[in-house]
Amino acid sequence: MIRRLTENDHGQTFSFLKEEPSFNLFIIGDIEAFGYESDFQQIWGEFDKKQNLISIMLRFHDSYLVYAQQEFNAAGYASLLPAEGTIHLSGKSEVMAQFESLEGLNLGEKKQMYFAECRICPAAGTSASKSVQIAGFEDVDRIMQLRSTIKEFAITPSRREILVQAMKSKTGRTYYIEEDGKMTACSSTAAENSFSAMVVGVCTHPEYRNRGYASETLKALLKDLMENENKIVCLFYDNPAAGSIYHRLGFKDIGKWTMFR
Structure with missing residues (x-):
């Protein structure tokens, strides 16, 4: 029933x-x-x-x-x-x-990804020369603009509303790096709850890649979630290169996840 x-x-x-x-x-x-x-x-x-x-x-x-x-x-x-x-x-x-x-x-369209979780916080890095900031409501459009530069991301009409709602309900947050007045990299969470969080939207603007920016935003995010809030952190990935980065940060595969979008 x-x-x-x-x-x-x-x-x-x-x-x-x-x-x-x-x-x-x-x-x-x-x-x-x-x-x-x-x-x-x-x-x-x-x-x-x-x-x-x-x-x-x-x-x-x-x-x-x-x-x-x-x-x-x-x-x-x-x-x-x-x-x-x-x-x-x-x-x-x-x-x-x-x-x-x-x-x-x-x-x-079907998309299958690895599902990974992290229970040990990685050490803070120093590769990025720019400081990591926490996004506010005034940064929502800049986040959406950055995500729209990533061809792998599916930007549907409801994505902006969901991002705003996550900020209001404190079920999601975004950490970012800015250069030349432009948001160049960010990492976000979704579905945060009392003991865990999902990392989403890890990305770097195509013109600013290979500078360690996305990794720095993710490390800062993990530090707050795991050390300061004692949460387990999960994420999806389908790119082997991205997977190797996540594994170095302490993520371990626990299964596979399928999305139809």
Whole structure:
């Protein structure tokens, strides 16, 4: 049985999600920040005959995320997805594989990435000559402009709204380096919650690469998250070169993640 989850289900929901907390960072963070009743977020849960929770689907704006540890009713969740337009869906690769086998779903372009987590904070670096700053609301458009220079990034209409919302709810932050009055590199977080955070949007403007700027923003971010706030930090990557950098900073692969965008 699949049904909408409410505040009354919170204890059971979090017990289930915390069995794999890194993989459920997005769902945990969004529930902590926005609860179970909002116009941009909904949560469904699937229960077995003994009323044990066995899978969850989250809608956040136009994106959907599904989590399960075992066999689940993928077709049941598919019936809740938009009937028109491209479906933005993500989750552990083994979970997403069950949606790929369904007919009639207009899934977006598939992207599979490694999922890594870091539990040991790297030492602060000194390679960048520019100081790292924390972005405010006045920097949102500059962040979006920098991200738009990266061809691998999918900049959808809702991305700016999500960035602003993350700042307001304190579920996301951005650290950046500036040169010649231009934001040249940044690292951001998303879905921050009481014990973990997801690193996103690590990038450098094409004209300022190979100066260590992105690494410095990430190191500063990790220091605050891990040393000062005692959080586990996670990220996705699909580029082997980027992966080697993250591994040197202390990240370890724990699985794969699939996104349809």
